Amino acid sequence: MKAVRIHEFGNADVLKIDEIDEPKAGPGEVTIAIKASGLNHLDVDVREGISRFPVSFPHTMGIEVAGDIIEIGDGVEGWSIGDRVNPYVMAPCERCEFCRTGRESICVQPGFISFSTGGGYAEQVVVKAGQLIKIPDSVSYEEAAATQVAFGTAWHMLFARGRLSAGESVLVNAVGSGIGSAAVQLARHLGALVIGNASSQEKLDRAMELGMDFGINRLDEDIAARVMEITDGRGVDLVFEHVGGEMFQASLDSMSKDGRLVTCGGHAGEVVDFDIIPFFRAQKSVIGSFVYTRQEVDRCYELAARGAIKPLVHAAFPLEEVADAMRMMERREQFGKIVLTS
Ligand SMILES: [Zn+2]
Known part of the structure; x- marks a missing residue:
């Protein structure tokens, strides 16, 4: 599959479209075929090496994805092949004092999409089933990739x-x-x-x-x-x-x-x-304030589904044009979000 990876820090020229092996869902995990991926300013910091997140090369970029479940690992219940999902950017430990008291965004040992797993600027990603958030039927993949963060x-x-x-x-x-x-x-x-x-x-x-x-x-x-x-x-x-x-x-x-x-x-x-x-x-x-909870994302989707808020997609670029997409974001030309599609 195609994945946008960096092998060194730098400007948009360091983004490479690499062909890599498809990921495989382990126990408790699912594989998502990514339809749309949201760009975030964090991505620029990651690419430039100033994010204060741990990055090891090669690194697949992107934290915010929307797509379909195409594979379900052992022990996963409540989800089906074909479900439209938008995984929570974090993978909370579910055990620490903050997770147990509804404050999962300050989990002491969280995973993060693209740091502890594959990244979102790709055709597929594997996440934990516990990260999954359902996308309402009336919200498109591109809009979903512009909603969560x-x-x-x-x-x-x-x-x-x-x-x-x-x-x-x-x-x-x-x-x-x-x-x-x-x-x-x-x-x-x-x-x-x-x-x-x-x-x-x-x-x-x-x-x-x-x-x-x-x-x-x-x-x-x-x-x-x-x-x-x-x-x-x-x-x-x-x-x-x-x-x-x-x-x-x-x-x-x-x-x-x-x-x-x-x-x-x-x-x-x-x-x-x-x-x-x-x-x-x-x-x-x-x-x-840091990130948000899964429940808060659900509430946002409820509002989006009934038209009370509107996810704003300024522009959509194919995965291959990721450098142009990031440059547009860095010029701060957009109103709302820029997304990649695959
Ligand atoms: Zn935790």
Whole structure:
């Protein structure tokens, strides 16, 4: 089968389409024929060698897949050949204190697709049956490959970690990204006031169509000043942050007293200075968020199946054109997700 592998770290030129053996499901596992695979910014970090995940060469890229079960290992119950599935990106241990208390995304010894198993930029992958999540009939493979990481992450950040309530206000950074556009939709669905920022008017216009109330162009407006203007000097209850660098401080300055900032990323600067004094005097909170639970993905699929949220596929590329797909993501041209198809 075909698999996109890297044999060294570097730019998109290091991506190789290799012919490798098909994987075989062991006990408790299934083999999935991959129909669509979502691109994530983590993939760029992995390819460049800065992900802080363990990578050994050759490494098959990709963590987010949608496809059909084509082989079922011994001892697997409840799943059939032909089931349309989207495996959870993690393979939790199911035994540690966090797994036993519904906090599987912080499992102490998790597996991850492409790190502990084959990767998603391929024609097939083997996963544990416990990772399987069913795709509703009304959601296409391409949409499914654009759902889990974007909406699951946004759900976990907004609701589980950020405790966003109806009637509260939220600032969503980088609304054009996969998780940003998902956060706009979920926060709007809940009934929050949604303020978002982006680097182009076109992305802001798209987010307004998704229900965003106010847009801020970060290239020609001061984010915190504009947020204060919109909220009559109060600031927002929650900031949905995943950018890092200067955006982190602008986010802190956009929060209300007793406001929360929830973060899951920092591509624009992973280590930042922040001013401690106004932070504690206003009783602000900074909250970390990592991945999401299988149950949260199920909830996102329920909303997608009844049209309450829309998985956004910006572009689909055949597996062979993976380099072009990654370059498009690195230029940050997309609104929503880019997927590979096979
Ligand atoms: Zn665990």
